[in-house]
Amino acid sequence: MSIPTSGQAPTDVLNGDGPGPSANGRRNGLGSGCSEQGPALAAPGPYRQTPAGSLHFTRMLQSEWTKIRTVRSTMWSLIVMVVLIVGMAALLGATIDSPDDEGKDPTVVLALGGTVIAQIAAATLGVLTISAEYTTGMIRSTITAYPRRLTVLAAKSVVFGVLMFLVGLLACYLAFLVADGMFSRDVAADSTTREIVKGVLGCSTYLALLGLFSLGVGTMLRHSAGAITAVLGFVLVPTIFGGFIPGKFGEWVVVYSPTALLTKMVAPYGEVEGGMGGGLGPWPGMVLMACYASAALAGAAALIKSRDVCPGPRRSPDRPCPGGTSPQHHALGFVSPRPWRRSFRVSRLPSVPRLKRGSRVPRGRVAGARRRSGRHL
Amino acid sequence: MIEAQGLTKRYGSKLAVDQLSFQVRPGTVTGFLGPNGAGKSTTMRMVLGLDSPTAGSVLVNGRPYQYLSAPLREVGALLDAKAMHGGRSAFNHLLCLAQSNGIPRRRVDEVLDMVGITAVAKKRTGGFSLGMGQRLGIASALLGDPGILMFDEPVNGLDPEGILWIRNLMKALAAEGRTVFVSSHLMSEMEVTADHLIVIGQGRLIADTTMRDFIERNSQAYTVVRSPQAEQLAGLVTAKGGTVAPDGDSGALRVTGPEPAAIGDLAAEHGIALHELSPRFATLEEVYMRLTQDSVEYRSGTAGQAPHTSTRGSEA
Numbered sequence: 020m021s022i023p024t025s026g027q028a029p030t031d032v033l034n035g036d037g038p039g040p041s042a043n044g045r046r047n048g049l050g051s052g053c054s055e056q057g058p059a060l061a062a063p064g065p066y067r068q069t070p071a072g073s074l075h076f077t078r079m080l081q082s083e084w085t086k087i088r089t090v091r092s093t094m095w096s097l098i099v100m101v102v103l104i105v106g107m108a109a110l111l112g113a114t115i116d117s118p119d120d121e122g123k124d125p126t127v128v129l130a131l132g133g134t135v136i137a138q139i140a141a142a143t144l145g146v147l148t149i150s151a152e153y154t155t156g157m158i159r160s161t162i163t164a165y166p167r168r169l170t171v172l173a174a175k176s177v178v179f180g181v182l183m184f185l186v187g188l189l190a191c192y193l194a195f196l197v198a199d200g201m202f203s204r205d206v207a208a209d210s211t212t213r214e215i216v217k218g219v220l221g222c223s224t225y226l227a228l229l230g231l232f233s234l235g236v237g238t239m240l241r242h243s244a245g246a247i248t249a250v251l252g253f254v255l256v257p258t259i260f261g262g263f264i265p266g267k268f269g270e271w272v273v274v275y276s277p278t279a280l281l282t283k284m285v286a287p288y289g290e291v292e293g294g295m296g297g298g299l300g301p302w303p304g305m306v307l308m309a310c311y312a313s314a315a316l317a318g319a320a321a322l323i324k325s326r327d328v329c330p331g332p333r334r335s336p337d338r339p340c341p342g343g344t345s346p347q348h349h350a351l352g353f354v355s356p357r358p359w360r361r362s363f364r365v366s367r368l369p370s371v372p373r374l375k376r377g378s379r380v381p382r383g384r385v386a387g388a389r390r391r392s393g394r395h396l
Numbered sequence: 397m398i399e400a401q402g403l404t405k406r407y408g409s410k411l412a413v414d415q416l417s418f419q420v421r422p423g424t425v426t427g428f429l430g431p432n433g434a435g436k437s438t439t440m441r442m443v444l445g446l447d448s449p450t451a452g453s454v455l456v457n458g459r460p461y462q463y464l465s466a467p468l469r470e471v472g473a474l475l476d477a478k479a480m481h482g483g484r485s486a487f488n489h490l491l492c493l494a495q496s497n498g499i500p501r502r503r504v505d506e507v508l509d510m511v512g513i514t515a516v517a518k519k520r521t522g523g524f525s526l527g528m529g530q531r532l533g534i535a536s537a538l539l540g541d542p543g544i545l546m547f548d549e550p551v552n553g554l555d556p557e558g559i560l561w562i563r564n565l566m567k568a569l570a571a572e573g574r575t576v577f578v579s580s581h582l583m584s585e586m587e588v589t590a591d592h593l594i595v596i597g598q599g600r601l602i603a604d605t606t607m608r609d610f611i612e613r614n615s616q617a618y619t620v621v622r623s624p625q626a627e628q629l630a631g632l633v634t635a636k637g638g639t640v641a642p643d644g645d646s647g648a649l650r651v652t653g654p655e656p657a658a659i660g661d662l663a664a665e666h667g668i669a670l671h672e673l674s675p676r677f678a679t680l681e682e683v684y685m686r687l688t689q690d691s692v693e694y695r696s697g698t699a700g701q702a703p704h705t706s707t708r709g710s711e712a
Contacts, residue, residue: 075498082496089488090481151481159446159479160489160536165496166445166462327447 079165079174087148087178096144100137100226101190107133108194112201127218130198131191131285134222135278141183141226142254145233146246148179149319153241159328168323172238176231176316183230187223195219214287221284221301228308229254229277235315239322254278274298280308397422397575398443398544402452405438405599412438414599415452420577422543425570427590427607428579431688435599436579437475440548444473456544468497472537473546477529477553482522486513486532489521493536507535526553534562544575551585563589583681597688607680614683619656622648622672629668633659648672 087093111129152158165171195215233250240246257276261269273279275298283301299307398420405413413435420426430436441447443454445461456464456471464470480489490504508514511531516524521532530553537545547566551559566589570576580586586593593610595603603610620643623629630640630649638653651659656675663670678686 078498079496082492085488085492085495086481086484089485089492090483092483151483155481156476156479157481157484159475160493161496162446163444163473163475163479164468164493166464166467328441 076170076174079170080178082165083171083174083178087182090151092147092151093144096140096147097186100140100144101186101193103137103140104131104133104190105194105197107136108198109201112198126198126202127195127214128285128287129202130195131218131222133194134187134191134226134285135281137190138226138229138254138278138281139251141187141230142233142250143247144183145179145230146237146250147243148237149175149234150237150241150243150246154243162328169320172316172320172323176234179234180227180231184223184227187226188219191219191222217301218285221305222281224305225277225281225284225308228305228312231312232277232308232315235312235317235319238319239315275307277308277311280304397458398454398456398546398577399458400439400443400452400454403439403442403449403454404451405435405442405447406450412599413442413449413596416596416599416601417452418594418601418604420544420575420594421592422575423570423573424591425566425576425578425589426592426594427586428577428594428596429583429586429684429688430579430596430602432581433598434596434688436596437548439596440473440475440546440577440579443546444471444475446475466497466540468493468499468540468542470540470542471544471546472540472542473548474530474533474537474550475546475548477526477533480521480529480532483520485518486521486524486535487517489532490536490539494539497540499540503539503541507538510538511535527555527558530554531558534565542574545569545577547576547578549580550578551580551582559585583679583684587680595684595687602687611678611680611683614678614687616652617675617677618650618652619654619659620648620672620674620676621651621659621670622646623663623668623670625668628666629659629663632662632666632668636662 108130111132115125115129152161161171162168195218229250232253233246236250236253237243237246240249254277257272258278261272261276263269264272279298280301283299283304298304400416400418403413403416404411416435416439428436428439438447442449443456443461453460461467461471484492486508487504490507491501493499494501494504505514505517508517511534513528513531513535516528521529524532530550534547534550537547545566547562550562550566554562563585566576566578570591578586578590580589587607590607593603593605593607594601595610603614605613621629626647626649633640633649633651633654636654636658638651638659641650641652642648643650654662656673660670660673662668
């Protein structure tokens with residue numbers, strides 16, 4: 020057993036020679052007696068640890084802010100959201116140029132109509148903020164660096180929620196300015212300040228809350244496509260199909276669906292209280308939306324705390340955390356990777372003799388099998 | 397210092413780690429060996445609090461990992477090279493980890509420099525090769541200048557130069573008095589790196605001893621003998637109480653029992669020509685293969701022929 024000398028160690032590798040407060044291993048482990056030996060430690064500017072102190076929430080907020088701003092999906096989702104909101108306002112502003120029959124000012128409704136579509140971008144970003152950590156494996160680095168998982172979830176939620184609210188506020192106000200500028204010559208009565216504030220503030224609140232709801236669902240499902248589908252189903256399906264459910268229940272489903280709550284924020288005061296099939300007023304609606312988000316986040320908190328970070332409960336232990344790509348069977352804890360594909364292969368492919376690498380099989384046999392099956396291999 | 401006490405992890409009906417107790421001490425490189433599915437990675441994840449043990453406990457510097465006030469400053473871990481978002485640059489990946497532990501920004505530049513990926517620091521990690529990802533993972537382990545380092549298969553995907561680098565790095569880290577805990581399938585690699593060994597099979601502890609001790613206690617010295625009158629010699633050796641077995645297909649004999657000198661004398665006495673007479677010691681690999689034979693969970697069809705292939709890769 021030959022051991023090469025450590026003199027070969029690159030000199031810049033080990034400049035961690037500072038007597039840091041947390042370097043317990045080094046304090047205890049001087050038995051080797053060679054801790055000051057060799058050129059390896061003569062590195063320029065040794066790193067000295069500042070006292071660690073306790074874990075601060077602000078540090079985690081900083082970290083999560085770095086995370087969210089340094090991936091492209093954030094930028095793209097936000098751009099799509101802003102473009103949809105402002106673009107719809109400009110489109111409607113350009114095509115509609117008169118007040119409605121009752122002489123009401125349609126500015127707010129038309130300016131913020133785009134949020135109904137833009138909420139999809141908000142939901143997507145909310146899911147991706149956490150599910151991308153699971154599908155890429157980043158979550159292992161995150162939890163290793165900061166093992167208090169509820170704090171991680173809280174910091175993520177705060178950073179994401181504030182970002183979504185501010186960008187929503189900006190987009191909605193911009194949309195209002197665009198629409199207002201286009202309508203101003205045609206519309207007699209200006210919107211009341213109260214309605215503008217309700218529309219702009221309400222829509223951005225809604226986008227932030229829906230984003231947080233998505234974040235919660237993403238944490239629970241841990242899989243991007245599945246969670247986005249689930250959230251979009253929750254947002255769109257009750258609004259579209261709720262009306263087909265007979266009786267009072269169907270009515271409820273429509274009235275308390277997220278999109279209906281958003282619509283009340285967009286619609287003028289007079290319409291929301293009487294019309295829209297009753298239900299909650301605009302701001303109580305936001306409270307309900309906050310309840311949806313809280314429920315999702317509470318579920319997320321319970322699961323993130325109790326679940327192992329890597330495996331599902333029935334995952335076989337010889338396949339540790341899936342590497343770069345983590346298909347949903349891992350996220351959902353299936354045992355066998357792609358069982359359906361295996362059965363598909365067995366049942367559908369022609370019975371060609373399996374070739375071992377390097378072994379020779381008469382060409383005629385393979386070709387014959389090809390002809391019989393009518394497929395190319 | 398890492399201390400495991402009766403560590404147990406159960407997945408459904410399957411016991412992945414079974415009553416594992418060991419200590420990883422500072423100042424040495426401790427190797428962690430075991431066949432695929434033995435529970436090495438599961439154990440390492442439990443040390444880091446990623447998985448919670450079904451029973452037992454594991455302490456890091458005397459506390460559970462979750463209670464460490466700034467974990468990256470005490471434990472640096474490389475669990476797999478791809479524990480990062482492929483869309484984020486190497487610098488930003490390290491920055492967000494550093495920020496969560498209150499490590500200053502310039503330290504990120506330092507560790508990038510240490511592992512030699514400063515040139516690609518602004519590139520997104522999704523395009524990194526396995527070796528570069530591995531270096532970035534090592535950078536994140538070194539980020540907090542921790543007293544304990546854990547590496548799971550650190551030489552995976554590294555080129556020979558990189559392997560030499562990580563080997564020297566681990567030894568130098570241990571020489572500074574840090575605790576270095578490293579798992580690897582490459583026995584030859586482990587043989588030149590580790591001073592202490594913890595061997596597990598099917599989740600149970602098989603050995604916890606020094607490398608020298610492990611090889612000496614578990615290996616048997618033997619002598620390879622080559623002779624044109626092999627059969628006659630085999631008969632003589634057997635009569636003297638030795639054991640003779642063919643050594644591969646080469647026609648040579650593998651003699652266990654008598655010393656090489658005694659075999660040579662015996663041959664000389666009877667006028668038998670010897671073409672080779674060389675003493676051999678089992679390598680770590682052979683010792684390891686013999687010791688874990690019973691606990692290999694996934695065996696390929698050709699078990700026993702080639703030591704390298706007698707355990708199946710997890711991708712099989």
